[in-house]
Amino acid sequence: MKFYKYYLFNKPFGVLSQFSKEQHDQKSLKDYLNVPIDVYPVGRLDKDSEGLLLLTNDPSVNSKILHPSNKLPKTYWVQIEGKPDKLKLQKLKAGVKIKIDGSLYLVKALTIKILDPDPVVVPRDPPIRFRKTVPDSWIEISIDEGKNRQVRRMLAAIGYPVLRLIRISIGKLQLLDLQSGKSKEIIKSELMGSLK
Structure with missing residues (x-):
């Protein structure tokens, strides 16, 4: 056995x-x-x-x-470059197209919210790049797919480069x-x- x-x-x-x-x-x-x-x-x-x-x-x-x-939902805390616009973030729930290996996919967020205050996380080693003139923010996003670098590509599609991505839950x-x-x-x- x-x-x-x-x-x-x-x-x-x-x-x-x-x-x-x-x-x-x-x-x-x-x-x-x-x-x-x-x-x-x-x-x-x-x-x-x-x-x-x-x-x-x-x-x-x-x-x-x-x-x-x-x-099965997977939830992430994501540190992004810039201050998030709620309307832009809502586009992720409606669906955005991302390109993976030459093919386009329509992907959606189940939930998305701005985290304020920022979550308490241990500093990354090595630390993320810090730019005095560019603010950063944290959001929480849930998806039920798992395409290659999906969350990063979704946020890039609406103009937010990802600085740090932490999966906090699976189901x-x-x-x-x-x-x-x-x-x-x-x-x-x-x-x-x-x-x-």
């Missing part, structure tokens, strides 16, 4: 969402996690993104989270106080209850 394992990991900036390295000086999940060899990440966060990553050796979880028909699974670079094991009932 196979025993399934489930882990939450707070992926730091600059870490690949895989156990192998593409270049010897890159950091990968192997640098942070000591898990059974058959455990793998469910979905990805690009190297420049931070936050909640789920890992497991249970193949049923992969389809539960990633299959488009399940429409009802939350990052909460899990520190950057740390993981915790959870049980299947906790996981499945969070994915409904």
Whole structure:
């Protein structure tokens, strides 16, 4: 009988969402996690993104989270360059076209809101670039798809470059106080209850 394992990991900036390295000086999940060899990440966060990553050796979880028909929301805190305009942000709920690998896709935000005050987050290492003449702001956005760099492309489409992106939840699974670079094991009932 196979025993399934489930882990939450707070992926730091600059870490690949895989156990192998593409270049010897890159950091990968192997640098942070000591898990059974058959455990793998469910979905990805690009190297420049931070936050909640789920890992497991249970193949049923992969389809539960990633299959488009399940429409599982993923929520992000995003630091953007500039002061957000509410009307522009609402365009994301109506839908914007983004280009991925030469194809255009119409994508929408489920929810979007300006965070005021800014969320309390640990400083990024290395720090984001700071420009005295250009303000920055934080927003919270939820999507139920997971196209390559989707949130970054959506915000770029309405004129807001992303400075920092942190996934804070997948369904009802939350990052909460899990520190950057740390993981915790959870049980299947906790996981499945969070994915409904």
